[in-house]
Amino acid sequence: MNKIRVFVVDDHHMVIEGIRVLLQDDPDIEFSGHASHAASCMSFLEKNSPDIILLDFSLPDKNGAELCAEITQKYPTARVLGLSTFNQQSYIRSMLDHGAMGYVLKNATRQELSLAIKQVYSGNRYLSFEAAKMLREANQSKDHLPALTRREKEVLALISSGKTNPEIAGQLSVSVTTVDTHRKNLLAKFNVRNTAELIKIAAQNGLV
Amino acid sequence: MNKIRVFVVDDHHMVIEGIRVLLQDDPDIEFSGHASHAASCMSFLEKNSPDIILLDFSLPDKNGAELCAEITQKYPTARVLGLSTFNQQSYIRSMLDHGAMGYVLKNATRQELSLAIKQVYSGNRYLSFEAAKMLREANQSKDHLPALTRREKEVLALISSGKTNPEIAGQLSVSVTTVDTHRKNLLAKFNVRNTAELIKIAAQNGLV
DNA sequence: AAAAATATCCTGTTTTCAGGGGAGAAATAT
């Protein structure tokens, strides 16, 4: 059996070196290289085909989820294993949605990292305990955040930037009463009484 | 000349191993141990006295700034060098305020890390370029946040919770027109046109 | 004691909110 070739994409030297060390004693795994940004990752993949790509979410030139989508679309046999520190809950889902087969956190032990790599290599999914927990929590908190239509998001953004209904109507080339309806629907969806509360919740959840 | 003894406190195995590797080739530096939480850090320090403590901000049992304060208070000769990933701007100031002599980011190169350690060991301060930049930006953004009076803060909080002027007036036992003036002053101070924009900025700056 | 900041109040005008209703297009379910 050949060694599992692992390629690491992370812009933190410390993390790359750390992963290299954590994996070096595992006879089934081979560290096949690293990249510190999306561009160099893609050029590496043109000439090499690692089995597993350990991909950090926060990269300087592109976010990890986008890169993950690119990779899995262009190289369907590649398996991506997401990587991040804890306080980035929402990223986990985003990464998985874009084709990652698993997710480990940067506080993973040597054993967990090896296990995750082998699981994903075997075609299974792997989610670290904390990552799975975060997903559940994120789902719960997102459940009571309503789904907005494209138009509603536009209107919400314009409201939050201080535009009045007549101004928004002009900018979107619709009637004022239409904008007013969108605004009312936003209030209803968020279950709030007025604009102030609406914007507070939207802002606190990163929607504006 | 003795080697500079460096002790690392970080709850990410990958980072600890990475730092160990990055430092192992520097003949002036010796990796003297590591801890993954505040408690084990303090117990290590009871028996050992490293020259430099590389201290991550986010620890499981305590935040880095608190630990930093404890360390510098109890062991005045110890020099702390803060450590974090980028997106934690505010932490940098907090760490420095609590006695850290410098700050490096986790994307530091081998050279930068060695330099930072040597600078701090020599009694100088060391701030990585990005850390210094972040400090400036943080200062700037706080500078143009207006100072609010007690009453204005109260009114702002009530507005953001969805209360109307009549309700706020009732709650504060003043007339509606008074509340209205406070609200107008808030709009003027923040230089915004209406409540929506006001709450957005307030929320984005953690005021509500 | 003067100046500045803070808190209070009044009067109109504009904007938002509440409560209705309806129509065509697109996505989903049967």
Add this chain to the structure above:
DNA sequence: ATATTTCTCCCCTGAAAACAGGATATTTTT
């Protein structure tokens, strides 16, 4: 393939709230 729901857009009326501009007392600072 058809029915149904969801999405997007449109309209009206009246009440409530927010905004603009101006004014006056009361603290705090200087």
